[in-house]
Amino acid sequence: MKIVIVEDELAASDHLAYLLNRINSDIEVLAIFDTVKAAVNYFLAPNDAELVLMDIHLADGISFEIFEQVKIDIPVVFTTAYDQYALKAFKVNSIDYLLKPIDEEELTDALTQFTVQVKEKEQGMDDDQLKGLLGLIKVGTDKKAFKNTFLVSLRDELIPLKTNDIAYFLIDLGVVKAVSKDNQTYSVEGRLEDIEESLDPTIFYRANRQCIVNREAIVNLKYYFNGKLIVSVNPVAKERIIVSKAKASDFKDWMNS
Structure with a gap:
């Protein structure tokens, strides 16, 4: 069985490849991609892939954008940490999915289902499935309620911190920190x-x-080598906030929206 993994978290893709090898050592992971662009380029060219394991969020966008640019005629299993509106979309459109963190038994079941599909000569998503999925995802997004307050720790206290008062989130020594606008x-x-x-x-x-940034905290953007961007924020971050070349265009569009 020849599989392509589309996943932008290195730890997640490594774990998935490890589980696949545990389940069946004959499984071959042909390639791992972390962006919409890379996946599209791969599937536009002739390839031997038989199954795709695909995350929703990628480094440069949403994985559903792949299907708008290229036809994938093989089964796709989504690996997702999405909430219930997305799962409803998957169920309605008869598309298989695995919830993160990936469970070995559930992954085994998905591979078994893939074998059944091959025998029945089923293919990947058709146009109606894709349109239905995108439509339900959009409806879910429109209805989604976002978090207004985080309960945060300061020494021995728990404090409610309004989301709008947070300049950015970052990972510091493995712990998520929220830096407020008053530093x-x-x-x-x-x-x-x-x-x-x-x-x-x-x-x-x-x-x-390592970082999620509030647009109101952004002071300016500076061009960095190889098409990357440096994001200057207020309060000043301990480490430079760098946006990759793959995400730079999307980030500028977001800032310009």
């Missing part, structure tokens, strides 16, 4: 990925793996 630093429970899902994407942007 106070608080510890926040949870993963940066989960925090990102709870934020309004018109206000906050995941600049890189």
Whole structure:
């Protein structure tokens, strides 16, 4: 079985490849991509892939954009940490999905289902499935309520901190920190990925793996080598906030919206 993984978190893609090898050592991971652009370029060219394991959020956009640019005629299994509106979309459109963190038994079941599909000669998503999925995702996004307050830690206290008062979130020594507009630093429970899902994407942007920034905290952007950007913020961050070349164009569009 030849599989392509589309996933922008290195730890997640490594874990997925490890599980696949545990399940069946004959499984071959042909390639791992972390951007919409890279995946599109791969599937535009002749390839031997038989199955795609695909995350929703990628480094340069949403994975559904891939299907708008190229036809994928093989089964796709989404790996997602999305909330219920997305799962409803998957169910309605008869598309398989796995919830993160990926469970070995559930992954095994998905691969078994893939084998059944091959025998029945089923293909990937058709146009109606894609349109239905995108439509339901949009409806869900429109209805989604974003978090207004975070309960944060400061020494031995828990303090309610309004989301709009947060300049940026960052990972510091493995702990998520929220830096307020008045330059106070608080510890926040949870993963940066989960925090990102709870934020309004018109206000906050995941600049890189370590940082989510509030547009109101951005002072300016500076061009960096190889097409990257440096984001200057107020209060000043301890480490430089760098946006990759792959995300630079999308980040500028977001800032310009």
